[in-house]
Amino acid sequence: MASEMTEKFKNGLFQAVVDKCEGCDRVVSLEHGKYCDTYVNPAAKWRLGLCNFATHAKPEVAVATVRINPLKAAKRAAKRK
């Protein structure tokens, strides 16, 4: 099983991980380099932003806080009646 796993990284298809992959659980460390177990080209994964497979980095979820002026809200509610 272990040799099967390392075999896929030896055929040259898989590219080495990039700095941003540091800390990700999917990084496989081999004697000839570090590879991503999931993605063949880690650099491409990070080029457009966060890698969506990363286990160590998650996108910040932007929570929009809508401030409601209670006076205006009360007036709007009164108008609707």
Ligand code: SF4
């Ligand atoms: S899953 Fe993404 S962050 Fe993790 S090693 Fe692979 S390319 Fe890098």
